[in-house]
Amino acid sequence: MKKIKVRPMHLLSTLVVCVLVIFATDFGVRMMNPRSLIDAIEEHGCFVPVGGVKKDLPTLVSGEEGEIPSSAGTVAEPGCTSKAVTQDDIFKGRLVPYRGDMQVIPDVSESSVNLSQYKNNYYTTLGEEMPLTKDAADGFNALMEAYNKATDLVDFAVYGTEVTNNGVGSPCPIPFSESKAGNSIDLAVMGYGSIISYDGLDAEKWVIDNCHNYGYVVRYPQNKAEITGEQYCPWHIRYVGIPHSMVMKSNNWCLEEYIGYLRSFTRDNPFLCSVNDRNYEIYSVPSMGEVTYLSVPLAGNYEISGDGTTGYIITIEK
Numbered sequence: 001m002k003k004i005k006v007r008p009m010h011l012l013s014t015l016v017v018c019v020l021v022i023f024a025t026d027f028g029v030r031m032m033n034p035r036s037l038i039d040a041i042e043e044h045g046c047f048v049p050v051g052g053v054k055k056d057l058p059t060l061v062s063g064e065e066g067e068i069p070s071s072a073g074t075v076a077e078p079g080c081t082s083k084a085v086t087q088d089d090i091f092k093g094r095l096v097p098y099r100g101d102m103q104v105i106p107d108v109s110e111s112s113v114n115l116s117q118y119k120n121n122y123y124t125t126l127g128e129e130m131p132l133t134k135d136a137a138d139g140f141n142a143l144m145e146a147y148n149k150a151t152d153l154v155d156f157a158v159y160g161t162e163v164t165n166n167g168v169g170s171p172c173p174i175p176f177s178e179s180k181a182g183n184s185i186d187l188a189v190m191g192y193g194s195i196i197s198y199d200g201l202d203a204e205k206w207v208i209d210n211c212h213n214y215g216y217v218v219r220y221p222q223n224k225a226e227i228t229g230e231q232y233c234p235w236h237i238r239y240v241g242i243p244h245s246m247v248m249k250s251n252n253w254c255l256e257e258y259i260g261y262l263r264s265f266t267r268d269n270p271f272l273c274s275v276n277d278r279n280y281e282i283y284s285v286p287s288m289g290e291v292t293y294l295s296v297p298l299a300g301n302y303e304i305s306g307d308g309t310t311g312y313i314i315t316i317e318k
Contacts, residue, residue, distance in 0.1 A: 094241050099230075151206055155190045215239050286310055
């Protein structure tokens with residue numbers, strides 16, 4: 001039998017040719033079917049991944065629902081993606097200053113709990129079904145625990161959340177449509193054998209003086225009736241979250257004043273604040289029509305709330 005000699009140089013040449021053929025084939029496939037980094041990232045929540053990454057894309061683009069306008073480019077900048085919001089979203093979120101007959105649209109993307117089952121041992125709930133967003137419930141539980149540690153009292157009662165009995169003799173006599181959004185609590189105080197209205201005085205004043213540390217504000221504070229349209233109402237508190245509650249407290253702002261202030265800030269010139277060693281950027285984006293596309297961080301460290309009139313408030317934790 002004739003022996004076959006394998007020459008090392010011939011074998012090396014063959015391997016080089018095979019590698020070149022593989023790379024050329026792969027390159028051809030990629031050119032025919034391009035796929036960007038954004039496309040390769042698994043979609044989470046309601047992120048809307050679109051196209052490739054460009055640095056010179058405008059911050060805000062808009063167009064018909066389900067498509068990105070040709071003039072819009074793709075993603076605002078590396079590390080960001082595009083999120084579509086609608087005109088209805090103007091009336092959703094923690095920062096919407098509902099008043100009067102304004103449309104109230106609950107944000108179904110926020111998880112909700114039954115406060116009667118989720119509560120801790122530092123207060124009472126006066127109802128079997130008291131829906132509240134989970135973040136608001138966590139903040140209220142922490143607020144009531146801190147109140148107990150400061151005063152040694154457990155005399156607060158939640159009289160209502162989304163629905164409150166405002167009938168004759170109710171400790172919370174005024175109905176507020178914003179309660180339907182799921183971020184508000186109507187408080188009462190457990191007296192000796194009775195339930196009494198919370199007036200924000202005495203030892204219980206601690207709550208309205210400190211609720212901002214837990215994401216809450218008195219929605220209708222003193223001396224703001226001309227702005228809010230409602231008289232002082234200490235028993236109705238609203239969860240807006242941190243850092244917003246802290247900023248509002250430090251500037252003695254009601255929610256309407258705060259939102260009005262934020263409208264002067266843009267993505268290129270955001271409002272900067274630091275709370276509890278955490279840094280935030282907050283700015284406003286006007287609605288561009290039926291659908292508006294917002295540039296948001298891929299990391300998900302952001303919140304979007306409608307402003308109730310013309311656009312959206314974006315909060316980014318840096």
